[in-house]
Amino acid sequence: MAKMWAGRFQKETDAVVNDFNSSILFDSRMFREDIEGSLAHSTMLAKQGIISENDRALIHQGLKGILTDLERGRISLSPEKYEDIHMAVEQLLTERIGDAGKRLHTARSRNDQVALDMRLYTRKEIKNIRSLVLDFMRVLVGKAKGNLHTVMPGYTHLQRAQPITFAHHLMAYANMLRRDVLRLGNCLGLMEECPLGSGALAGTTYPIDRGETARLLHFAAPMDNSLDGVADRDYCIELCAALSILMLHLSRLSEEVVAWCSWEFKFIELDDAYSTGSSIMPQKKNPDVCELIRGKTGRVYGSLTALLTQMKGLPLAYNKDMQEDKEAVFDAVDTAKMCLQVFAPMFETMTVLPENMKKAAYRGFINATDCADYLTKKGVPFRDAYKATGTLVARCIELNTTLDALPIEEYKFISDEFGEDVYHAIDLNTCVAERRSIGGPAPEEVSRQIAKIERFIEDESQA
Numbered sequence: 001m002a003k004m005w006a007g008r009f010q011k012e013t014d015a016v017v018n019d020f021n022s023s024i025l026f027d028s029r030m031f032r033e034d035i036e037g038s039l040a041h042s043t044m045l046a047k048q049g050i051i052s053e054n055d056r057a058l059i060h061q062g063l064k065g066i067l068t069d070l071e072r073g074r075i076s077l078s079p080e081k082y083e084d085i086h087m088a089v090e091q092l093l094t095e096r097i098g099d100a101g102k103r104l105h106t107a108r109s110r111n112d113q114v115a116l117d118m119r120l121y122t123r124k125e126i127k128n129i130r131s132l133v134l135d136f137m138r139v140l141v142g143k144a145k146g147n148l149h150t151v152m153p154g155y156t157h158l159q160r161a162q163p164i165t166f167a168h169h170l171m172a173y174a175n176m177l178r179r180d181v182l183r184l185g186n187c188l189g190l191m192e193e194c195p196l197g198s199g200a201l202a203g204t205t206y207p208i209d210r211g212e213t214a215r216l217l218h219f220a221a222p223m224d225n226s227l228d229g230v231a232d233r234d235y236c237i238e239l240c241a242a243l244s245i246l247m248l249h250l251s252r253l254s255e256e257v258v259a260w261c262s263w264e265f266k267f268i269e270l271d272d273a274y275s276t277g278s279s280i281m282p283q284k285k286n287p288d289v290c291e292l293i294r295g296k297t298g299r300v301y302g303s304l305t306a307l308l309t310q311m312k313g314l315p316l317a318y319n320k321d322m323q324e325d326k327e328a329v330f331d332a333v334d335t336a337k338m339c340l341q342v343f344a345p346m347f348e349t350m351t352v353l354p355e356n357m358k359k360a361a362y363r364g365f366i367n368a369t370d371c372a373d374y375l376t377k378k379g380v381p382f383r384d385a386y387k388a389t390g391t392l393v394a395r396c397i398e399l400n401t402t403l404d405a406l407p408i409e410e411y412k413f414i415s416d417e418f419g420e421d422v423y424h425a426i427d428l429n430t431c432v433a434e435r436r437s438i439g440g441p442a443p444e445e446v447s448r449q450i451a452k453i454e455r456f457i458e459d460e461s462q463a
């Protein structure tokens, strides 16, 4: 197959080089964006009198036909025939409409074309991912609402630390995801400028109207420097960074779910539809989905690392290294979407086991801080109260009991300030209810957090 650039060459491209060089097998997923860009470009060319209105009409008709055929899978895009999606669309167009097709690439380069296509593609996918994150936030909020009073141990160092509620724990993740939504929004905010019209690197001598193409493609303005226009891949890196952090959050929650559905915890039970069995051990019900999400987080980090490394030594402006951005970004986008799509229903359908959470909460002296606070509120300095409670805990361990069941005489032996009301003060429901400080686990405080996140979800869903 003769290349578009055959005029300059005496030999055909080596077959291995041809496959090596080609990106059609992965960049064909941007065919819609490529055609959208060409429609806007040709509209502008005609408006500026660079091509005729007749040619513009032919180009538009041709491009729309190609779009339909590609959408219906009627065109096969093989690397033998096409180097990349940009050349494929132009070749197909010329085959279909003749000379007018050859005018489409006037005042344009594949360098600004690919920069545009990637922006249009990532812009679309960022919106898709953002709405999947919001969907997952809705699931978390729903579960939180049903578990405002579900007491569980909160952990530090994976050691039982202080009493919280399951709602409180879930809302921590809702808050992380809120930042993910904002981060994705920030990526979009930095992508408001259009690279089309940057040409190969140095703009063009044709009287193009970059403001017009920017407007037609829903950008706020053209990018201000043509070298930057074709050489910038910051937005790809930013997207992968935002997705890496999002995946980190999903991975941490996955890790907790894995622990929670072990027999050691049994805080939750996953629905059969979202669990897997073992080929040998008949009793097994495994949280493979969570483990895969944890594992796939590494893939997304891989994309980010790949992009940062690809870009770090590149001189201005376009270099072919940049073709490598596609698979990294596409894989990160696909992975994040898939993980969100499977995590949300898995989480929604799981059964929470409040009794087991409560049982765990009664072990581990997680009300010891509250016992010390009880004394402090009676005037004992906190450090002394802390020490007295430590002694009581040691006594409990000796007697194989809990602070709740320890006889009042034992308390009084340590400090005269202890009275019968200590049992109410260290009751786990009291411990949770009294933690009313902003951000704390008290049901009314978590309700406030929930209302705020619900407003956020509502606002962002409309954005």
Ligand code: ARG
Binding pocket: 023, 027, 084, 110, 111, 114, 318, 320, 322, 323, 324
């Ligand atoms: N397929 C190329 C890419 O993905 C398109 C740009 C090619 N430009 C060039 N001068 N070779 O980056």
